[in-house]
Amino acid sequence: MSSSEQVRTTARRARSTIAVVLALAVAAVIGLALGYQAVATPVLSAASPGGAPHGDGRAADAPGPGDRARPAPGLPPPPPDGTGWAVTDGVTVDDGVVPDGVTVFDGRFPAVADLDPDLLSAVREAATAAAHDGVEFSVTSGWRSPAYQEHLLREAVAEYGSAEEAARWVATAETSAHVTGDAVDIGPADATAWLSEHGAEYGLCQVYGNEPWHYELRPGAAEDGCPAPYADPTHDPRLQQ
Known part of the structure; x- marks a missing residue:
């Protein structure tokens, strides 16, 4: 190359x-x-x-x-028909029906929100103190509409067999302290036990011996203690109408 x-x-x-x-x-x-x-x-x-x-x-x-919006923890979802959280033969939460898990601080429900302001304040103060002892208050019943109260009375008559026996447990709409917002039913058992011991300090007194859950406000109880409870509502002179 x-x-x-x-x-x-x-x-x-x-x-x-x-x-x-x-x-x-x-x-x-x-x-x-x-x-x-x-x-x-x-x-x-x-x-x-x-x-x-x-x-x-x-x-x-x-x-x-x-x-759909999610309900708060511990509460059942509202039914799809828009009637509210709980419905019992035509009465709803708007009448004072209380779902499980409602506390004294849950103002979404008329059963709590429509209680007498002084009673509600006392119950909330007591609940706050009880919480420090590991006890939680639940509201099993509070304010009720007249329609709801009459419904409960009819149920009691059916359950106990007579109006006389039912009256030992459920007052009429005209006489019930629940209808005026002056009574609250508290649970569970440890909460009522706590109130039995400490309730008077907050003016909260058990009114009926057969209803350890039923509390009303007695402002003088903080100094003088709670008066002796009536055996049952039929012995309460306020209900004799």
Whole structure:
């Protein structure tokens, strides 16, 4: 091979090498660009925390216009007919029906909110003190509408077999302290036991011997103690109408 041919061969090899290097460089640049785009633009899917599986742009955990609000912990959800948390033969929470788990601090319910303000304040003060002893007050009944009171009286007559026996447990709508918001029924048993021992300090007194859950406000009890309870409502002169 002549010297001129050697020069031409060497030049061709150099150009081929340069072309290969340039091709590899271009491929590397394209690969880096595609990788950056994949990182910078995440794919949204129903499984992604930021996705929109609802099909309307909402995130997976965002409530939609048809989603029902969740009730507070410990309370049952409202029924779908819109009548409230609890319904008993036509009377609802608006009449004073109390779902399980309601405390003296739960002013969403008329049974609590419509109690006499002084009574409610005393019960809440007592409940706060009891909580330090590990005791929680639940409201099993509070304010009641006349319709609810009459409903309870009819139930009592059916259960006990006569109006006379029912009167030992349920007053009429005209005489009940629940209807005026002046009585509250507290549970569970450890709460009534706590009130039996400490209630007088807050003016809270058990009124009937057969109802350890029924408390009313007696402002003088803090100094003089609670008066002796009546055996049952039929012995209460306030109810003799």
